[in-house]
Amino acid sequence: MLVIVTSGVFLLLHLTPGDPIDVMMAESADATVKENLRRELGLDRPLAVQYIRWMGRLLRGDLGRSIRNGEPVIENVSRRIRPSLELALLAMAISLVVAFPMGILSAVRRGTGADRVGTTFALFGICMPNFLLALLLIFLFGVTLRWLPISGYTDPLEEPLAGMRSLALPAITLGLALAAVVTRTLRSSLLEALAEDYVRTARAKGLSEWKIIRGHVLKNALIPVVTVLGLQLGTLIGGAVITEYVFALPGVGRLVVDAVFARDYPLVQGVVLLIALGFIASNLLVDVLYGWIDPRIRHR
Numbered sequence: 358m359l360v361i362v363t364s365g366v367f368l369l370l371h372l373t374p375g376d377p378i379d380v381m382m383a384e385s386a387d388a389t390v391k392e393n394l395r396r397e398l399g400l401d402r403p404l405a406v407q408y409i410r411w412m413g414r415l416l417r418g419d420l421g422r423s424i425r426n427g428e429p430v431i432e433n434v435s436r437r438i439r440p441s442l443e444l445a446l447l448a449m450a451i452s453l454v455v456a457f458p459m460g461i462l463s464a465v466r467r468g469t470g471a472d473r474v475g476t477t478f479a480l481f482g483i484c485m486p487n488f489l490l491a492l493l494l495i496f497l498f499g500v501t502l503r504w505l506p507i508s509g510y511t512d513p514l515e516e517p518l519a520g521m522r523s524l525a526l527p528a529i530t531l532g533l534a535l536a537a538v539v540t541r542t543l544r545s546s547l548l549e550a551l552a553e554d555y556v557r558t559a560r561a562k563g564l565s566e567w568k569i570i571r572g573h574v575l576k577n578a579l580i581p582v583v584t585v586l587g588l589q590l591g592t593l594i595g596g597a598v599i600t601e602y603v604f605a606l607p608g609v610g611r612l613v614v615d616a617v618f619a620r621d622y623p624l625v626q627g628v629v630l631l632i633a634l635g636f637i638a639s640n641l642l643v644d645v646l647y648g649w650i651d652p653r654i655r656h657r
Contacts, residue, residue, distance in 0.1 A: 363412070367408050378394055421626070441608035441610065444606065448593055449590060452533070456539035457543065460541075460547065463540065464544045487534055492603070506526075587642060
């Protein structure tokens with residue numbers, strides 16, 4: 358998977374119109390100076406040679422240096438990874454707090470007002486673009502009520518209160534969108550589990566509905582939900598580009614977009630590789646959780 362990702366990103370970047378040297382220097386700059394810089398950065402070599410050299414450095418743990426500032430790629434990413442991780446974890450927490458009660462109520466009270474509220478929330482959350490939700494939240498909580506800042510970032514580890522306030526609106530934006538997906542998935546999975554024979558047996562034994570949900574149904578319905586959460590965690594870390602731009606957060610998503618515009622090939626390749634590693638790690642975590650949730654999987 359990593360080989361496919363690195364090869365695809367490398368080819369797409371070099372096939373994209375534009376020259377990083379022209380982006381770095383003015384159009385009126387001397388052609389000889391441009392050519393010397395291109396030769397110094399190795400951009401004058403054939404694509405195959407550039408790719409082999411990059412892969413060789415990658416196998417030694419070297420992601421290369423940024424064309425824009427000359428700093429190692431790993432240092433550029435390390436400065437931006439914390440805001441993205443904090444935003445992703447906070448958004449995940451918000452989604453779980455909202456989605457689990459709403460999904461359970463929608464399944465248990467199927468066809469009632471609670472179910473209609475849950476399904477409507479899931480429908481709007483899935484259909485509404487993140488940038489539109491972000492603008493609505495900015496208008497309500499930032500402009501009208503003035504409760505929360507509309508842009509900027511403060512490290513929660515240094516100033517906990519100010520940091521949480523700076524992450525509140527972007528985390529709610531991403532968290533509500535994820536909560537809609539989780540609510541819909543959890544409701545469908547619970548309804549399928551509630552139709553199983555063991556639920557009818559538990560009811561015949563006199564167990565209350567909530568004991569059946571908590572002790573029998575919920576754990577059996579978590580497999581699809583965990584799958585969705587695992588995939589969304591990787592997406593939140595590397596894919597919250599629009600949200601980071603709207604709220605001016607210095608995260609990885611914004612870093613990679615700026616690098617694409619600047620034709621900073623090593624930085625884009627390094628960031629995408631690290632995001633791919635994050636997806637692989639989240640999928641591995643999901644596979645491990647499968648065995649913990651359902652012991653039958655461990656014996657297959």
